[in-house]
Amino acid sequence: MQVVMRQMQTDWFGPLAVTVLAVAIIGTAAPPFLSTLNVQVLLFALATNTLIAFSQMIIIAVGQMNLSVGAIGGLSAIAFAGMMQVWGLPAPFAAVLALGIGIAAGALNGIFIARTGISAFVITLASLSVFKGINSGITRAQPFYGIPETVKAFGNNVMIGPLPWLILPTVLVILGLWFLLNRMPLGRAILAVGGNTHAAELSGISVSFTVVAAHAISGCLAALAGIMLVARLQIGQPSIGDDWLILSFAAPVIGGAVLSGGHVSVAATVLGVAIVAIITQALVLFHIDPYLVQVVLGAMILWAVGVNRWRELRIAKSAKRI
Amino acid sequence: MQGRGTSTTRVEPDEVLVRASPTGSAGGLRFYLTNEFGLLVLILLFGAVFAVLSGGFLSTFNQFTLWRTAAVNTVIGFAMMTVIVTGGLNLAVGAIGVCAAMMCGWMIQALGVPGPVGIVGALALGATLGFVNGWVVVKSGLHSFIITLATMSIFFGVMVYLTHGESFRNLPPSFAEFGRTRYFGVVSPMLIVALVAGLLLIGLYRFTALGREMLSAGAKPEAAELSGVRVGRVFILCHMLSGLLAGVAALLLVMRNGAAIPSMAGQLGQDWLLPAFLGPVLGGTLLSGGRVSVVGTFLGSALVTMLTSGLLLLRIGEFWVQACLGLVLLLAVLIDVARKRYLAHRRMV
Numbered sequence: 001m002q003v004v005m006r007q008m009q010t011d012w013f014g015p016l017a018v019t020v021l022a023v024a025i026i027g028t029a030a031p032p033f034l035s036t037l038n039v040q041v042l043l044f045a046l047a048t049n050t051l052i053a054f055s056q057m058i059i060i061a062v063g064q065m066n067l068s069v070g071a072i073g074g075l076s077a078i079a080f081a082g083m084m085q086v087w088g089l090p091a092p093f094a095a096v097l098a099l100g101i102g103i104a105a106g107a108l109n110g111i112f113i114a115r116t117g118i119s120a121f122v123i124t125l126a127s128l129s130v131f132k133g134i135n136s137g138i139t140r141a142q143p144f145y146g147i148p149e150t151v152k153a154f155g156n157n158v159m160i161g162p163l164p165w166l167i168l169p170t171v172l173v174i175l176g177l178w179f180l181l182n183r184m185p186l187g188r189a190i191l192a193v194g195g196n197t198h199a200a201e202l203s204g205i206s207v208s209f210t211v212v213a214a215h216a217i218s219g220c221l222a223a224l225a226g227i228m229l230v231a232r233l234q235i236g237q238p239s240i241g242d243d244w245l246i247l248s249f250a251a252p253v254i255g256g257a258v259l260s261g262g263h264v265s266v267a268a269t270v271l272g273v274a275i276v277a278i279i280t281q282a283l284v285l286f287h288i289d290p291y292l293v294q295v296v297l298g299a300m301i302l303w304a305v306g307v308n309r310w311r312e313l314r315i316a317k318s319a320k321r322i
Numbered sequence: 323m324q325g326r327g328t329s330t331t332r333v334e335p336d337e338v339l340v341r342a343s344p345t346g347s348a349g350g351l352r353f354y355l356t357n358e359f360g361l362l363v364l365i366l367l368f369g370a371v372f373a374v375l376s377g378g379f380l381s382t383f384n385q386f387t388l389w390r391t392a393a394v395n396t397v398i399g400f401a402m403m404t405v406i407v408t409g410g411l412n413l414a415v416g417a418i419g420v421c422a423a424m425m426c427g428w429m430i431q432a433l434g435v436p437g438p439v440g441i442v443g444a445l446a447l448g449a450t451l452g453f454v455n456g457w458v459v460v461k462s463g464l465h466s467f468i469i470t471l472a473t474m475s476i477f478f479g480v481m482v483y484l485t486h487g488e489s490f491r492n493l494p495p496s497f498a499e500f501g502r503t504r505y506f507g508v509v510s511p512m513l514i515v516a517l518v519a520g521l522l523l524i525g526l527y528r529f530t531a532l533g534r535e536m537l538s539a540g541a542k543p544e545a546a547e548l549s550g551v552r553v554g555r556v557f558i559l560c561h562m563l564s565g566l567l568a569g570v571a572a573l574l575l576v577m578r579n580g581a582a583i584p585s586m587a588g589q590l591g592q593d594w595l596l597p598a599f600l601g602p603v604l605g606g607t608l609l610s611g612g613r614v615s616v617v618g619t620f621l622g623s624a625l626v627t628m629l630t631s632g633l634l635l636l637r638i639g640e641f642w643v644q645a646c647l648g649l650v651l652l653l654a655v656l657i658d659v660a661r662k663r664y665l666a667h668r669r670m671v
Contacts, residue, residue, distance in 0.1 A: 118657060137642045
């Protein structure tokens with residue numbers, strides 16, 4: 001009994017319960033929901049959206065926010081597509097360079113924030129429009145169409161059953177990020193800085209290095225998501241990343257991330273992405289107006305922050321009683 | 323989150339020093355280091371540069387459209403400024419604005435009410451949505467960033483669902499007329515609306531008890547609460563004012579376009595975010611709350627509009643203008659940090 005109770009207090013329990021419940025209810029009401037094709041569509045959405053959520057989660061972990069995830073992702077995406085079409089670079093080489101652009105863009109954010117002490121909100125708002133401006137300056141709002149067949153195949157073929165190839169990098173990132181945040185000094189430093197910057201500094205952690213590293217990781221993840229979307233969409237669309245902002249906050253918050261920093265959960269964030277994907281999919285299945293997806297996303301953020309707040313207050317109260 | 327944490331503790335000591343320092347020998351110098359003076363110099367400087375480089379810049383028509391756009395950007399900046407006072411943000415300004423504009427269009431076109439009633443309806447909706455934001459922020463005790471991020475998505479989604487993304491184009495001719503009118507060849511009535519809104523805000527923050535309460539509640543909520551300010555109620559009023567001003571800005575845009583268009587602020591109203599922050603931040607409004615500069619916001623918005631207009635005239639390419647505006651914001655905050663450090667340093671010596 002006590003084991004069950006303890007499990008119920010973890011971050012991932014609530015989202016997991018909601019996921020299982022949603023799958024059960026929607027699966028009963030609309031059996032096509034559990035068809036191979038539909039599961040495959042869900043996994044495709046999960047593959048890219050998880051990376052988008054992670055690129056925000058790592059910044060939430062360090063106690064900041066990054067408005068420019070979408071702009072970095074979009075810039076890397078069109079850089080990836082553009083380098084293959086215009087310069088004729090082989091796909092892996094272009095992907096590495098695009099990832100490099102993402103890391104550099106993220107690191108620039110981090111350097112500005114760490115060196116000047118200006119709030120991350122303002123810096124990333126400014127860099128959002130710089131990166132987005134460079135994107136539209138290069139593309140003039142025209143997509144790149146010259147994507148090699150191998151890249152298209154990687155983005156749209158399946159390995160076994162409903163499992164797409166695209167899920168492979170995502171699984172590796174999930175494992176890597178879990179290892180980073182739970183087992184590596186850098187990950188622990190990121191959480192420590194997010195939890196209490198002052199205490200982290202006093203215990204010998206270099207706060208500015210940690211902030212820059214977190215932003216570089218965020219940029220790298222956003223770039224990877226952008227590259228994978230190019231493979232999935234089969235064109236280098238300049239509008240990639242424009243609609244990432246709400247989603248990138250929704251999933252970590254549903255996963256119980258504390259917005260003031262220091263507390264995130266990789267597994268719960270993945271479940272948060274899954275919940276968003278399942279509900280979006282359900283709206284389509286039940287022929288509900290797709291515009292309402294925005295409303296549902298917003299309502300889910302409100303609901304999740306409400307639940308998190310309630311949990312915080314309850315934990316604080318029980319701590320007082322002891 | 324950020325505003326409450328590190329930046330408050332870091333910025334405030336400097337800020338207190340600046341405000342508390344007596345107007346002694348450094349007094350004259352301090353005036354030249356204010357944001358407002360700097361902005362004025364930059365406006366004149368860039369105005370001169372653009373006038374030399376591009377013949378069309380000083381033409382009456384260009385000046386008319388420039389200041390008309392500046393009027394809209396200023397009111398958008400005011401809408402954000404009234405919430406920044408509380409130490410929070412309102413990401414939903416664009417979404418609220420579009421909702422208000424569509425409300426006006428719907429009331430006039432579908433209900434057949436006269437124009438002024440439609441305007442009142444739009445402003446009432448703006449204030450109501452602002453109230454929703456404020457109420458949720460105060461009751462939940464969460465940072466306004468995440469709340470307004472969520473409501474931005476909700477408001478915009480409901481708006482698109484109800485309107486099916488269709489514009490309202492059958493507005494009274496007086497609306498488009500208002501957008502086209504030119505006094506003395508250059509002055510748009512929209513600029514007058516923005517200036518009146520600015521004067522009212524100055525009056526509010528300078529001379530009314532409510533305005534002073536907003537500033538004190540924003541600077542130090544706990545201290546304000548102890549001295550009898552009902553902080554929650556004041557914060558809700560700040561959000562309502564923000565919603566109202568977002569409605570005003572959206573109505574100005576409706577009059578300029580001659581139609582209420584759902585996409586006039588981009589996806590989820592995100593296109594308003596940059597002008598909304600550029601004005602107040604350039605103008606010296608503290609993001610951690612408690613200090614505003616109405617004149618600075620106006621000058622900041624005017625400078626940004628002038629840069630946009632001038633860069634377009636110089637054929638930089640409209641796609642690069644956004645990148646330039648981002649760099650301006652970055653540069654402005656960096657200069658601001660340098661200025662504060664300089665002032666703090668002088669005070670210490």
